[in-house]
Amino acid sequence: MADHEINPTANIITAIASLVSAFAWPAIAILVIYGLYSNTDKIISSFNEFMKDKDSANFGFSSSGGVTLEIIQKTARVSANAVISSANKSTTGPLSEDQKSQVGVNAQSAAISLASNSLDPRTRLKILWVDDHPENNIDLQLALQTLGIVVICIDSNEGISQAFDNASSFDVVITDINRDEMGDGRRQAEPEGGLKTVEIIMKNYPNTKVIVYAGGWAATHRNDSLQKPIIRITNYPEEVYQIVVNLAKTKALLQ
Structure with missing residues (x-):
């Protein structure tokens, strides 16, 4: 034939x-x-x-x-809309019009700054996201991935070492705090599992920054004095977005 x-x-x-x-x-x-x-x-x-x-x-x-x-404007709009959607579903509630405008500005700036670096793996920010309910963060993950930021998700501390081995390194770890019990017996409930995450990062990957992104726990502790490697405690998705895109832009400039 x-x-x-x-x-x-x-x-x-x-x-x-x-x-x-x-x-x-x-x-x-x-x-x-x-x-x-x-x-x-x-x-x-x-x-x-x-x-x-x-x-x-x-x-x-x-x-x-x-x-x-x-592509810049449309990419920025997709990213900004994903942040707005994430806020709509979060405990902090919908963004005000001023906040939406600021998210749009941030997205536009990030899209412009990161466009020329998207093909070089050395310049792309890499995030490890540890959360037992990763589906709750899909919108925010999309907002970051649209800009070329690498986001790897795992649901427990047991996967941290393997994730670092596979990726060589991460620039940022985002973690929740409370972890539910897994019905298959893989894990019992861990009310402060995220604090263990911080300990693991501090001990084994001291150059990696940590953002604690959690609901009620972060609302209570967001004004606590930060200790390395934690750079922010927050329950606001737009705040996570702003911090991460700033880190991504800084890494791109340093390469």
């Missing part, structure tokens, strides 16, 4: 679909396509047709041959 003719357009759309579904930075798709294909009219048409009605990106080529990316 004769080999089927390779369809570059189909390959483009398949590649983009895989990247978008994984919340990959949209610029990755742009650069891959730009580097592998030369039929720019077909590339632009295929990409924009695929992305129609999707809040992600469009792109084109300028008359001088440069790439014109129209």
